[in-house]
Amino acid sequence: RKAKLFPPVPPLSFLHSFWSDGEQTPESRTFHSAAFCRPAMEINDGEEEEEFEFSRNYFLAKELGGSSKKSGRKISDIDPVDEQELRTAANNLEPKHEREVASLMESYKASYPEWGFMLRTGFGLLMYGFGSKKALIEDFASTSLTEYSVVVINGYVQSINLKQVMVAIAEVWWDQLKAKRRNSPSQAQQPFNSRSIDDLLAFMDGQEADDDKSFVCIIVNNIDGPGLREPESQHLLARIASCTHIRIIASIDHVNAPLLWDKKMVHTQFNWYWYHVPTFAPYVVEGVFFPLILAHSSTAQSAKTAAIVLQSLTPNAQSVFRVLAEYQLSHPDVEGMPIESLYAASRERFLVSSQVTLNSHLTEFKDHELVKTRRNADGQDCVYIPLANDGLQKLLPEINP
Amino acid sequence: GSIETREVHSAVAFVSARREWLDGKQNERVEVEAQKTESGLVPTHLALGSCHRGGATSGFTVSEFTPAGKLLVPSGSSSKGLHLHCCCYMEPFTILHKASSRKTDKISTGTGKSRTTRRIDLTASLPASTDISDVNAAESNERHYSNMRMEAFEAVWSSTESSIKDVLREANATIFSEIHEWVRDSFDTIVSFGVPNFHEATQPFPVVKDATSKQIFTGLVLTRNIEFVDDLVTFEDLKQHLKSQGCHVANLSSVDFSSKNGVGTCLRSLLGQFVTGSLDTADISMLATWYKEQQNNDNPVVIIIDDMERCCASILSEFIHMLSEWVLKVPAILIMGVATTVDAPRNVLPSNALHRLHARKFTFQSLPEKMNYVVETAFVKQSSEFTISHKTAVFMRNYFVHQNGSVTSFIRALKIACAQHFSTQPLCFILHWFLRDEDNEVPQSHIYGLSQERMLKLAFDLPSWKSTNNQITQLSGETLLDGLTQLKKLHKTWRMVVLCLYEAIKGENVQLLDLMCEALDPKGPFASQFDIGSRVLPSDDSTSQKFHSLEKNKGLINRAIRRVKELPANQLLVLMKAWEKHTVDVPEFHSEVKALVLSLLKLEENGESLNQNKVEMTNTRKQALRGHLNGADKNLRVANEKASNLVDLMVRRYMCPVECVALHEVLCFDCVDQLQAALIGDMRRRIQMDLQDFHAIIRCSCCSKRGSTILPSMPDSSIMYTLAQEHGDVVNVHDWYQSFKSVVLSTHMVSKRGKSRSKQHSPTPKKRKTTSELSQPSEASIQARFCKAIVELQVTGLVRMPNRRRPDYLQRLAFGS
DSSP states (O other): GGGSSOOOOOOHHHHHHHHHHSOOOOHHHHHHHHHHHOOOOSSSSSSHHHHHHHHHHHHHHHHHHHHHHHHHOGGGGGOOHHHHHHHHHHHHHOOOOOOHHHHHHHHGGGHHHHHHHHHHOOOEEEEEESSSOOOHHHHHHHHHHHHHHEEEEETTTOOOOHHHHHHHHHHHHHHHHHHTTSSSOOOOOOOOOOOOHHHHHHHSSSSSSTTTTTTTEEETTTSSSSSOHHHHHHHHHHHHHSSEEEEEEEEEOOOTTGGOOOIIIIIIIEEEEEEOOOOOOTTTTTTTSSOOHHHHHHHHHHHHHHHHHHSSSSSHHHHHHHHHHHHHHTTTTSSSSEEHHOOOHHHHTOOOEEEEOOOOOHHHHHHHTTEEEEOOTOOOOOEOSSSSSSHHHHHGGGSSO | EEEEEEOOSSSSSSSSOOHHHHHHHHHOOOOOBOOOOTTEEEOEEEEEOEETTTTTEEOOOOOOOOTEEEEEOOOOOTTOOOOOEOOTTSSSSEEEEEESSSSSOOEEEEEEEEEEOOOOOOGGGGOOOOHHHHHHHHHHHHHHHHHHHHHHHHHHHHHHHHHHHHHHHHHHHHHHHHHHHHHHHHHHHHHHHHHHHHHHHHHSOOOOGGGGGGGGEEEEEOOOSSSSHHHHHHHHHHHHHHTTOOOOOEEEOGGOOOTTHHHHHHHHHHHHOOOOOOOOOOOHHHHHHHHHHHHHOSSOEEEEEOOGEEEEEEHHHHHHHHHHHHHSSSSSEEEEESOOOOHHHHHHHHHHHHTTEEEEEEEEOOOHHHHHHHIIIIIOOOOOEEOOOOOHHOOOOOOOIIIOOOOHHHHHHHHHHHHHHHHOOOOTTTHHHHHHOOTTEEEEEEEGGHHHHHHHHHHTTTTHHHHHHHHEEEEOOHHHHHHHHHHHHHHHHHHHHHHHHHHHHHGTOOOHHHHHHHHTTTTTSSSSGGGOOOTTTTOOOOHHHHHHHHHHTTHHHHHHHHHHHHOOOOHHHHHHHHHHHHHHGHHHHHHHHHHHHHHHHHHHHHHHHHHHHTTTOEEEEEEEEHHHHHHHHHHHHHHHHHHHHHHHHHHHOOOOOOSTTTGGGTTOOHHHHHHHHHHHHHHHHHHHHHHHHHHHHHHOOOTTTTTOOOTSSOOOHHHHHHHTSSOOOOOHHHHHHHHHHHHHHHHHHHHTTHHHHHHHHHOOOHHHHHHHSSSSSOOOHHHHHHHHHHHHHHHTTTTEESSSSSSEEEOOOOOOO
């Protein structure tokens, strides 16, 4: 009977390959689908069939993948609009279904008492479902959790210093404790800034409170966000969440988010209570750090801006740039053009008279991010143009011959 | 207008001015400037949001700002004022509000280094302050009631939880004391190698003796759990036990033995548990110093490592080497949890580390045994009356057997069920009333915010009451009291029967949970006589008869009854003695069991005397004796038969599944779907379901289901997700964009063709209006929508950005649900 049990939770290092841009093996994915995407347990027999469906989908997709590779259309074929225009348009988009989304949010208000109850019984609330849940959770906290201090951590921010967060939480908890027993003399406190993490945890876990029902609530928006994805962060968060005087509400959006935790964290530390609360609210802040695909990789775009900059430079400077560009086109696989070679080539064509002149040109290029430098395998300093070859080809005709 | 000064504490802030204000004053310039503070201007590139001005956008960027810079915004003279959203979204963390009894409009933000407090005027959005006192009163009432419910829940749950914990600890008691004894012996052996003298003890390096003195006594504990979560609980108990016996105990987990941080982490963690004060460096000599400073040095240092197999082998062996060098100064004894077999250390550790270990094996209770204890305590013997329905029991059993396999999670599931019961069932406080044993008076519902009439109404409206007692017209507190007493009594006898059955079948490696599921089944073969009405049990007689005959020889209950019939005399006697204990409350059975015990005792006495006589037997008397033996045999058969009939009668008369009793909803949790949703978040599937069936969630009028056609009014992400289904594991961005574009542009066609109809159908989306008024969505806006949708799919992890090797393809990460 026990043979049907799932394989153990994978070591967390596995996560990185899963999330990073590195290639992913099909094994890891099938493993994942078997272990974590299994439909919730059902008493009937539909389960196996669904699972079959699931793996079939995967293989179908893989098969299709082979055939669709033949469609070799490029992003640049879309003919992306000017980046500025795109960003303006993106900031100006009219949200769809605004009213329905608002009423959906409103409908969750009826669940607030239940959420509060579960939080008080010691569970951590884990909100998932499509749409940004930031507004929903914060609204819940500011209407239903007024008697507790609430600290918000934004996981979608790129880097978060959890120690600082802990210091802030400890200070808030200290204030809350002080307010509770005003008459008793407050003992001298070592400033939280200089305490160790273990000390802070012990403080939040301590039995100092007169009634152990009060707590500090932590809201973690996107606990699966880039700022908190490291296993260390998750372990620390789990330890914070398991403190007696801490309750946690978190939101997850990434389908693989549950892989962040092992069973100890899920069942004993975070003590998750899942809520499916799709909001369909746009991911505005959550998506800030994601590049817009058409703005990011549009070669035409960068070629155009490069051309504008180049046209304002002297003809000799433009010609030096051309030398570099032509070299780069004819040597697509090297790190860049060694500065000495560039100097020699430019001197040959009477474009520069000395290294100093070349350097002044290069400085100008670098300031406008037209070229960058790096070392090649021989340790020489090389310059290169940070543009793809097709971009370069578009650029060349626009420079003076 | 007047200038309002708001402090902004952040490097990056989003400022968006509300349309209402700006629409009217399109020409007014919004001034955003950074003011000099004493610290001077710090040039920081800022990405500030934008002001919408009637559709057109004028973005503004402030390139200079101070960490505590000031943002100056002229507030309009209009009453609405400038609604400034300075939400500091890009802060790593903020303090939303501090604890207070009243609602607060203060928001303070802070990072670790510098903190300033900022006030945001939210008065415009606060409700009118007319009936605030009413609201407050209602609120405080509500809070009071919710606190009372909370209290009731805590009382009920803590009684269950503490008894479970006790029983688990008791189950381990013998093995714990065995471990303690071994720890003591090992310590004595270490001490016998020699105690370092004062001079040696003060040196910051280890004492060197012969090789045998370098051995570390190691207890390998076979935890026999499936999940290491359960081990944690056991080891915590063990730690407490050893501590209470005077040992110095520290817990290390596999996280401390990670290859990333080296041996320093586990040393630091170890020192942190013994030495107080801040630790700048972790060094084992500090541990030796600490040990020397202890008042009496006659206690060992026990180090428990939760899960030895998950530790990094090199770090662990380094740690073992270090301990073994210092063992004379720090008499350390290791206890390592092993999840598989005793061979594990041999597989994990290098031989030179193995040589340092002097191992001994201990074995904990197996998981099924533990599970039986838990179920017995939680459902069959428990002090609180809370119980679960048959469906829930089956679900929890499956959850345990197929999905989770850990006792801790099972208890957690039970807690969720209990909490849900208290948050959904208005009459749940009766459980608290049961617990306090005030059966002789009607429950005081008003304490829990429920008037007496309301309570009665709720109780007598319960389906189980209606289906059984519809002939009773006199509905009073007494009726309820009678009903509840009856409920409690029947529940008690049910537990008695289950316990007796379990005693009978215990030796056969049977899970109590399985037996319980069978006994709880309101449609099971034994429940028919407790039928509470056709409403609950819709099956007609013929099929149920058939079912019964089919089931007759299956099932654990039948097996138990059969087994009683075949038990040998001594086992039967043990069983009857156990029954004698359990049936105290039902005199009818108690007396019969007693009689059986007596007859069995007599049988045994006879048997013994026979055995004694055997020695002096002569051939002539053998014949007579055989007859006598046959008689004894016959007597045993009779006893077996009697016991079997008795248990059969018990089952038929008293094993009434709780769901067949009136008012059972009060103490029985039945929302299995809710429990499942809370327990097993099905992240991957649900996100995709959301995108596919968004219509079922947001219920808009514009995108009603029309087969599988993709409608342009659908959310962009849904369109994109649906389109991606047609691609393989990689999606060509260009193709994707083209199909997206054609879908979006089809909106235009639809709205052109049936403008009036579409307006009727979808009054909501402004998009529709603007697109039908404007000739066509611009290329830029389509591209922007495409990009945004991809960003959203990326946030949810459904696609991944192109990599260097395939710059024009996105990779799909999830494949249908």
